[in-house]
Amino acid sequence: MSDSGKVDTDDVYHHEGQGNPAQPSAHDADVLSEDRASAYWRANLKLVGTLLTIWFAVSYGAGVVFVDTLDTFTFMGFPLGFWFAQQGAIYVFVVLIFVYVGAMHRIDRAHGVDDDDRVDGPGDAS
Secondary structure: OOOOOOOOHHHOOOOOOOOOOOOOOOOOOOOOOHHHHHHHHHHHHHHHHHHHHHHHHHHHHHHHHOHHHHOOOEEOOEEHHHHHHHHHHHHHHHHHHHHHHHHHHHHHHHOOOOOOOOOOOOOOOO
16 A cells, blocks of 8 residues: 555455466366255265264263263273363364364365365466
8 A cells, every 4th residue: 555545556466357367277167066066065064963963972971961970980080071071072172173174175075176186376386
């Protein structure tokens, strides 16, 4: 921005069609059909539902419902039910994030919506 309050054209990021076209992709010609988009969305919802069920079972089940039963066991010197309520559910949640990333990468690849076909990164000269 110049001192006069106007934006310098040299500092402006040019969008597609303004001198900075988007990088071509092998998927540009492939538009997801309604059936393929539905299958992709169903796979996504199934994955999210499964992971949320696991997280709910660990956080609520192990930390609240079955806490008395789990407290008969110890883990790192703490009753197991207490440990799940305080730390275990958080660890499981973090692991589920990594599981989600890996599974979504496989789902994206299976449905042809991944972006792994790009050879050059943004700004790379070829």
